[in-house]
Amino acid sequence: MALLEVRNLCIAVGSGGALLPVVEDVSFTVEAGRTLGIVGESGCGKSLTSLAIMGLLEGSQVRITGGEIRFAGRELTKLPAAERRAIMGDQMAMIFQEPMTSLNPVYRIGDQIVEVLRQHRSMSRRDALVRAAELLALVRIPGPAERLKSYPHQLSGGMRQRVMIAMAIACDPSLLIADEPTTALDVTVQAQILDLLADLQARTGMAVVLISHDLGVIAETCQTIAVMYRGRIVESASAAGLFAAPRHPYTSGLMASIPDADADCETLPAIAGRVPRIDERIGGCAFHPRCPRAASRCAIEPPATATYPEDHVVLCHFPEEAAP
Amino acid sequence: MTAPLLAVRNLKTHFRAGRSWPFGPRAATLKAVDGVSFEIQAGEVLGLVGESGCGKSTVGRTLTRLEPSTSGEALLEGQDILQLSQAAFRPLRGQIQMIFQDPFASLNPRLTIEQTLAEPLRIHRLATTAKEARARIAEILTLVGLDPKVMTRHPHQFSGGQRQRIAIARVMILSPRLVIADEPVSALDVSIQAQVLNLIKEIQRKSSVAMLFISHDLGVVRHISDRVAVMYLGRIVETGPKAEVFARPSHPYTRLLLESTPRPDPARAGRRAKALGEPASAAAPPPGCSFHPRCPFATERCRIEAPAYAALSDNHGSACHNIAALPGKQANE
Numbered sequence: 221m222a223l224l225e226v227r228n229l230c231i232a233v234g235s236g237g238a239l240l241p242v243v244e245d246v247s248f249t250v251e252a253g254r255t256l257g258i259v260g261e262s263g264c265g266k267s268l269t270s271l272a273i274m275g276l277l278e279g280s281q282v283r284i285t286g287g288e289i290r291f292a293g294r295e296l297t298k299l300p301a302a303e304r305r306a307i308m309g310d311q312m313a314m315i316f317q318e319p320m321t322s323l324n325p326v327y328r329i330g331d332q333i334v335e336v337l338r339q340h341r342s343m344s345r346r347d348a349l350v351r352a353a354e355l356l357a358l359v360r361i362p363g364p365a366e367r368l369k370s371y372p373h374q375l376s377g378g379m380r381q382r383v384m385i386a387m388a389i390a391c392d393p394s395l396l397i398a399d400e401p402t403t404a405l406d407v408t409v410q411a412q413i414l415d416l417l418a419d420l421q422a423r424t425g426m427a428v429v430l431i432s433h434d435l436g437v438i439a440e441t442c443q444t445i446a447v448m449y450r451g452r453i454v455e456s457a458s459a460a461g462l463f464a465a466p467r468h469p470y471t472s473g474l475m476a477s478i479p480d481a482d483a484d485c486e487t488l489p490a491i492a493g494r495v496p497r498i499d500e501r502i503g504g505c506a507f508h509p510r511c512p513r514a515a516s517r518c519a520i521e522p523p524a525t526a527t528y529p530e531d532h533v534v535l536c537h538f539p540e541e542a543a544p
Numbered sequence: 545m546t547a548p549l550l551a552v553r554n555l556k557t558h559f560r561a562g563r564s565w566p567f568g569p570r571a572a573t574l575k576a577v578d579g580v581s582f583e584i585q586a587g588e589v590l591g592l593v594g595e596s597g598c599g600k601s602t603v604g605r606t607l608t609r610l611e612p613s614t615s616g617e618a619l620l621e622g623q624d625i626l627q628l629s630q631a632a633f634r635p636l637r638g639q640i641q642m643i644f645q646d647p648f649a650s651l652n653p654r655l656t657i658e659q660t661l662a663e664p665l666r667i668h669r670l671a672t673t674a675k676e677a678r679a680r681i682a683e684i685l686t687l688v689g690l691d692p693k694v695m696t697r698h699p700h701q702f703s704g705g706q707r708q709r710i711a712i713a714r715v716m717i718l719s720p721r722l723v724i725a726d727e728p729v730s731a732l733d734v735s736i737q738a739q740v741l742n743l744i745k746e747i748q749r750k751s752s753v754a755m756l757f758i759s760h761d762l763g764v765v766r767h768i769s770d771r772v773a774v775m776y777l778g779r780i781v782e783t784g785p786k787a788e789v790f791a792r793p794s795h796p797y798t799r800l801l802l803e804s805t806p807r808p809d810p811a812r813a814g815r816r817a818k819a820l821g822e823p824a825s826a827a828a829p830p831p832g833c834s835f836h837p838r839c840p841f842a843t844e845r846c847r848i849e850a851p852a853y854a855a856l857s858d859n860h861g862s863a864c865h866n867i868a869a870l871p872g873k874q875a876n877e
Contacts, residue, residue, distance in 0.1 A: 261733040261734060261735060262733055376822055376825075378822050379822070406595035406596055406760070406823060407760070407762075407801060407804040407805050407806075408595065408800055408801065408804045408822075408823070408838075409822055409823070410804065410806070411804040411806075412822075414806075433733070433734060434806065435734075435808040436805070436806030436807050436808050437806045438808075439806070439807065439808045439809055439810045439812070439813070440806050440807070440809075440812055440813045441813065459810035459813075460810050460811075463808060463809065463810050473735065474734060474735060475808055477734060477735055477737070477738035478734060478738075478763060478808060479738070479741065479761070479763035479764045479766065480763055480766070480767075481762040481763040481766055481790070481802065481805050481807070482790075482807070484766065484767075484786075485767070487742050487745070487746075488738040488741055488742055488767065489738070490735065490738035490739040490741075490742055491735035491738070491739075492739075494703045494705055494706070494736060495733050495735065495736065497703075510735075
């Protein structure tokens, strides 16, 4: 059985009395020890999906309108809030893009890690501090015992993200959700943080859901990839399968439009049009106004999924056939 | 070689941080730009690449006089623009224009697009009548790929990519000699980034305006630039023609940047270069070569003595003590 199974998840945003769908019919599974990458542009619903899994949509304008989230055999959307909180931060944890806004600026980082440990484990403060220093050493922060006394502003962006990771793995979660964990960091630091995450994963066997807009980061980190556009997964496959033969026009368009650091070209093959706003209603396939292969059918009829070998799934009327 | 359009020599921009509390100690001087020299030929695009805090944006802001320089000179066709009085510099502002990163912050939300674009025309007296101004605005909107009919709208009615097009129109309407583009596509989605990059490149080719293109993204810099300068902690560590720098990066920092950049290639997973440490702060740069704490090739000399910039070939140069001893660049995988 998969560790995490999301089935037909739908999320909507309340806006002036109306409910605007922002995530529609999203399904995927994550096995223990594996990494799933969710890639897409701003507003595609990738972050909302991760917040829904974590249970962080409560009390906002955004709500789950359908579907199931099964984690380790339990259906999370039906659980009472108290039980969800016991899972959150313990068996599943999350790191965010901006470590400065995720850390509390007026508490020492040691106290913030201790809080997580004391919330979920019956630990004395002294034991928790010892464990916190171990965790900082684990995420390769030099001088961990002294660093416990630092405030977030005394650390660099990369160090803050390491502290966030230390807090996330404090209770040995079986699932880590990383929402754009390296987007705010420089490339050299990004490489270090991605290596750290891979090492921790190899050591603890946790599953990771990595959310990013950066196909490069996704390609180098994940075993399976889901590409989202306008609230739907338009293509999912193994990393090797997706990059070798993308079948959805959006996926191939996205890949082609990235400026290559290893080759020159005169004009980038850009995707036409713009990213739709959430209050726009697009009939048929949501990508059809921008799609180079769109036909009249695409504007009327929503596409059904087509399945190819090796769990390669595409949501398109006219998927690209693999080159022989 | 003909005289360059812009020659920057030993430019320094230092910031004096204030006291953090009354009567407290003065913070050390922050040397954001500390001895930068480069040239831009007419019609050329120079890409300035580096990580956050390396001073690349400060270079651009100093050249547009948004920050006062500490020392050094910037000669625009022989005239030092850093020494001019504000009044004497004002007519030159039309010739040196800047595109900013965030099109949500750089456009006045209260002005229509027509008002936004008419303002530079009025200030620089490029249009005498309203009719003439409107014709010029329609022309420039078409150039950046927008329908002239949108000129009555306000910025909030546009997407990020369209706003950046408007920002480009506002710059190009003055027919500048030099455009400083500071991360102009970093705030945009990947699919939109490609459109705007294509537009900038096309306009640059058509108008042959010279450009200083500031970015942290090596792929973007490679796409747009003729020549590349790599900055680390306030100094340029390597410059050269794009093809040279990307095929044969000489400075260890350039190599690290290239190897750390993720590629959309799953086969590359786990083969990334390991960077040592984190970028130092410009407020407390390490002694000697400021890159030495992160450099796998650092020797004793690097800890003591700052390397001078040395030419490798005609126009490819690097500031490293150990250039000769470095292993050759492996074939690009």
